[in-house]
Amino acid sequence: MQKIIPLKAIKSIIVFFILIIYIHLLNISVFNLPPIGKLLNPYSGFIQNGLVNKFHDIELPGIKEEVILQIDSLLIPHIYAKNDEDLYYVQGYMHAFHRLWQMEFQIMSTSGRLSEIFGERALSRDRTSRRKGLLYAAKNTLEISKKDQKTLNFIEAYTKGINDFISSNDIKDLPIEYKLLNYKPEKWTILKSFLLMEQMSDMLSRTNQDIEDTYLLELLGKKEYDFLFPEIHQEVDPIIPRNTSFEFAPEKLTRKRDTIYPKILIDETFKKPDPYNGSNNFAISGKRTKNGYPILGSQPDLSLNLPSIWYGIHLNSPTVNTMGVSLPGAPGVIIGFNDSIAWGETNATRDVVDFYKIKFRDNNRKEYFFDGKWLKTEKIIEKFIVKNSKPFYDTIVMTHHGPVSYDRNFLGDNDKVDLAMRWIAHDASIEYKTFFMLNRAKNIYDIKEALSYFDGPAQNFAYATTSGDIGITIAGKFPIKWKEQGKFLLDGSKRDHEWSGYIPFDHALSMINPERNYVSSANQHPSDKSYPYYTYSHNYEYYRGRRLNDRLETILNATVEDVKNIQNDNFNYIAYEILPILLEKIDTSNFNINKKLTLDKLKKWDYFSNPQSIEASIFETWHHFLRGKIWDEFDTIKFKYRRPTKYNTFYLIKNYPELKYYDIASTEKTEKLTDIINLSFDLTEDSIEIWKKSNSNDISWKNYKNTTVRHILGIENFSVSNINIGGNRNILNAASKYHGPSWRMIVELDPDGTKAWGVYPGGQSGNPGNINYSSMIKDWSLGKYNKLLFNNFSEKIEDQMLYTKKFKK
C-alpha cells in the first residue's frame, strides 16, 4: 500500500501542475495576443463591456452638498451642483465613467510612457515626447499653478472625481482596451490634466519647418526660395481685414536682425503635427440675422478618432451655467456657451517653436557657448520603463533656450548636430483659468479678461453675446521677432537670435463689432503687413477662409439653417480656381470615348465635392499627380525638405506658363506645362482604373475618399469607415480620409435663453460595445444636428432624460 499512495500523490501533483500551467497560459499574453482567459471569461472578460449604460454604478462618494445628475439621450451629463468643487468633481467622475481609457492613454502618450504598455517598439516615440519637453513643460505649469489657489481647487476637485470613479470601478467594468492590452488604470493627478494641455499644444502649436527650410534656403538660394515659398499672397483675406490701422505703439525690437543661419543637414526630423489641424469659426451680428440675435458657429477640424476627442457636458452651479464640449482629462467647457455668451476656437497656427544650434565646449556637454561666454548645462536623466525589457535611460541636456532635442543620442546625425528647442509651450501658463473665466463670462469685457490669461496653443477665439456684441481675438503668447526670425534654424550662441520678449495682450489682433457685422477665421493669415509684428507661419490656409467670407458676405438674413449649410459646405475652391485652366490645356486629339466622357463631366462640374460626385474623385487625383510631376525635382533631394504649398503651385501655374520645374527630371525630353497637365491626366485615368479593380466600380467621392473615424489604437473593428460624407481638406466641410470637423456647434444668442445645436463624429461613450460609441457619426455626415438641452434644472424635461438622480451628501 505504501507504494500506491505516492503514485496517487504524484498523479495529483501532475494534474495540479497541468491546472496551474493552463491557468497561467490563459493569463499571460502570448504571440502579442491579449491574455485569452482574462479576455474571454464571462465574469470580467470582454462580454462585460457589452453592457449598456451602467448608470446604477454611479456613486459620487466625494460630494459636499446635494448634486442632481441628469443624462440625456445623447449621454450628455447635465450636472447641477451647489458649489464649484462638487461641479468639477462630478465632471471628473463622468469623464472617467465614459472615457477612462482614452484619458489615461493620451497622457501616457504625451508623457512618453507608451513603452510601458507596448514595449520596445514605442521607445523611439516616447523619447521624442520627452525630448520635445512635454513633461518638463507640464511640471513648470504645475509649479506656477500653485499660486492660483482657486484654479487649483477646481482641478483638484476634478482629479478627485476621476480617482473616486477609478477606485469604485470593478475589473469587469474596465474599458475593453485595458483588457486587450493587459494593464490597469493608475491614479489621476493634477499634473496629468496639465499634460493634457501640453498634448493640445503638441497637436496645435508645434508645427514648424525650420530644419527643412534652412536646407532649402541653402539649396535654392534666397531668391528662388522666396519664389517657391512666399509668406503671403495678394488674394489672402486675413482674419483681421487688410489695411486695419493699429493705434498702439509697438514694442521695440531689442534684438538686431541677423540672417546668418547655421547650416545643417539632417535625414529625419520629429514627426510633425497633422498640417490639416485647422478649423473654422465665425460670429454673425444680429444686424445680419433673421431673428436679430447674434449667431456663432464653431467647427474645429482635427484627426477623426474614436473614442471622440470631445465630450459634451452641461455644468450648472451658483457661479456658472455653461454647456458645450470638454476634453476628457480637462475640467470646464472648451468650446461652448452659457446664458450670456458663446465662443469657439480655431488654431492660430503662428510659428512659436524655434531650434537653436548649440555649440558645446567639449564631449562632456557640461558647457555651451553663448554671447561670448561658456554657460553651464543641466542634465536630466529620463528613465523609460519598457515592457518585457530592461529600463532605458536617455540623457537630455538643458540649455537656457530649452532642451537639446536633437543630439548625438537622437536623430542628431552622430554628434554633428545639437539643436535646442525653444517652444512657447515650455513656459508655465494656466490655460484652465481662461476656460473657467470664459465659462462664467457675461459680456465682452469678461471675455477679454479671460483671454488675457491664455498663452497657448494660440487660438483665434470668436465670440458673441446676448447683448448683441460679436468679436474675434487671437489669443496666445507670441514672441516678438525680427523679420524671418525663427523661419530658419537659429544660432544658439548669438544673443540677437533670441526672442525680443512677447507681444503684450493689448497689442493682440482683435476686432469687436466690425462694420461688416461678422467676424470669422479658418486658419488663414491673421493680418496683412499693417500689423506691426512679424506673424509668420508656413502653414496658413489659403482656401477655407476665403470661401467662408464669400459665404458670409452673401447672407444678409442669416438663419441657423444658413449656418448649417456653411459648416457643411462642400465647395471646392481649388477646383474652382485651377480646373478651368487645366481643362483649357488638355489636348483631346488622341482621346478615346471614355476619356472624352470624363472630360465632359469635369467641364460641367459645379465644383461641389459632394458624396456622390465622380468629378471630385477625378480632380483630386489629377492635381495630386500634377503636383507630383511639377515638384519631382524635389523628390531626389537627400535630406529632409518640403514641397511648395498647393496654393503656390497653382499660383505659379496660373502666372508662369514657363518654369524649369515643369520639366520632368528623369526624362530626356524637356516637358512644358501642357505636357505635364496631359500626362497627369493620363495617369489619373490609369490610377482610377487600378483603384476600380481593387475596390469597386463606384468612384463616387465618398467611396474614393473613404472617410474613416479611427480608433486611437488603429483597431479596425473599433473604427468606422466609408462614411457617407463629401468635402475634403481646404474645403469648409473639411472631412478628408482621417481628418475633419471634430465638432459642429451653432449657438443663437437669444437673451431669453441661449439656443444651441451640435454634433460630432462619434458618441459620448468610449466603449466600443455601447451603441452610443459611434451613434452620432451618421447625423454628422448628413449635416444633421442635435438640439442641445440647455435649461435650468426642471422636472419638466425629465422625460427627455435617460437618467435623473439626486445625490445626497
Next chain:
Amino acid sequence: MNFLLRVFIIFLLSYIFGFDSYWWLIVIYPITVGFIFFDNVISHFISGFLGVFLAWLTLIFQLDVATHSIISQKIANILFVNNNIILIIISSLMGGILGGIGSVLGQLIRKIFLKNLNQDPYID
C-alpha cells in the same frame, strides 16, 4: 444520477458565484465536486467540463443577446475568429477544460486520502 448531479452543481455554482478579479477561482467548484463524489477520472473530466462549459455558454449568450452582440462581433474580428458564435463557443470550451481538469484533480486528491475505495459512502 451522480453524474448529472455533479454537472448541475458545478453549473449552478459557476453560473451564480463568479469571481471578477480572479476569474479562474471558479475552479474550486469542480475541484470540490470532484473530491466529494466518487467516480472514475474520465467521467469526472466530462462532468467538470460540462458544468463549467454550460455555465459559461449560458452566461455569455445571455449577456450577448442583451447587448445586441456589438462587442462580441468586434472582439471576434480582432481575434481573427470572425464569428461571434464561434468566439462564444471557444470561450466556453476554455472554461470547460478548466472545469474538467479541476474535477479530475479533486478526484485524485480524494484517492490520496481515502485508502479503501470501497468505503466510499457515495458509491452507487
